[in-house]
Amino acid sequence: MGVAAKIAPSMLSSDFANLASEAKRMLSLGADWLHMDIMDGHFVPNLTIGAPVIESLRKHTTAYLDCHLMVTNPLDYVDPMGKAGASGFTFHVEVSKENWQELVQKIKAKGMRPGVALKPGTPIEEVYPLVEGEHPVEMVLVMTVEPGFGGQKFMPETMEKVRVLRKKYPSLDIEGITHIYGNGQVDGGLGPSTVDVAASAGANCIVAGSSVFGASEPGQVISLLRKSVQGAQQNN
Numbered sequence: 001m002g003v004a005a006k007i008a009p010s011m012l013s014s015d016f017a018n019l020a021s022e023a024k025r026m027l028s029l030g031a032d033w034l035h036m037d038i039m040d041g042h043f044v045p046n047l048t049i050g051a052p053v054i055e056s057l058r059k060h061t062t063a064y065l066d067c068h069l070m071v072t073n074p075l076d077y078v079d080p081m082g083k084a085g086a087s088g089f090t091f092h093v094e095v096s097k098e099n100w101q102e103l104v105q106k107i108k109a110k111g112m113r114p115g116v117a118l119k120p121g122t123p124i125e126e127v128y129p130l131v132e133g134e135h136p137v138e139m140v141l142v143m144t145v146e147p148g149f150g151g152q153k154f155m156p157e158t159m160e161k162v163r164v165l166r167k168k169y170p171s172l173d174i175e176g177i178t179h180i181y182g183n184g185q186v187d188g189g190l191g192p193s194t195v196d197v198a199a200s201a202g203a204n205c206i207v208a209g210s211s212v213f214g215a216s217e218p219g220q221v222i223s224l225l226r227k228s229v230q231g232a233q234q235n236n
């Protein structure tokens with residue numbers, strides 16, 4: 001058996017005006033985690049939510065809030081996100097080369113689970129010291145799209161990084177973003193769906209925003225994602 005599958009709908013594609021009910025809907029349909037995309041309008045050319053919204057959502061759910069920080073200064077976010085009730089704090093390696101050790105220790109001290117994300121163009125070797133450090137990160141988010149926006153095309157060339165990582169770290173949580181639907185259409189007939197590609201490469205945490213929220217039956221999508229991860233693990 002592999003590392004437990006975690007299906008994390010990205011709330012970026014939800015109706016932000018009804019975030020609490022959207023979150024409860026996803027959990028009732030079988031989501032394990034809620035993926036929260038924090039963007040600062042600087043590291044990425046888009047602005048979303050921050051600690052105040054996490055704090056508001058936390059009042060409505062005890063669920064694991066898997067926070068992905070697409071920000072230039074993640075250290076500034078550790079205290080506010082910890083107070084707000086974030087569960088996971090995933091920062092980008094591209095902006096944390098100098099201070100990741102301090103960052104990881106502070107994230108843990110605030111009771112959050114540290115993770116590191118890398119953009120499609122960033123070599124996988126850059127996260128090795130963070131996984132092997134004295135205070136290691138507990139998850140690696142391999143970006144399969146350029147950070148900043150939901151609904152982009154999956155980049156299959158990023159899968160080699162997932163494969164290398166899974167081989168090197170058999171029990172690490174590896175997160176990938178996938179789409180099994182494109183523009184509301186089943187992505188079948190053209191070869192294996194992107195979630196199967198990611199799952200067979202070794203991803204066990206699956207983030208999906210537009211494909212879940214854009215589906216007429218989001219619960220079916222969530223269970224398909226889970227089956228894909230579990231099926232790939234059985235074949236390994």
Ligand SMILES: O=C(CO)[C@H](O)[C@H](O)COP(=O)(O)O
Binds near residue numbers: 035148150209210211
């Ligand atoms: O980090 C992200 C974008 O920067 C999102 O989490 C991700 O793109 C999920 O949305 P979708 O499945 O629509 O791509």
Ligand SMILES: [Fe+2]
Binds near residue numbers: 010035036037068207
């Ligand atoms: Fe994300």
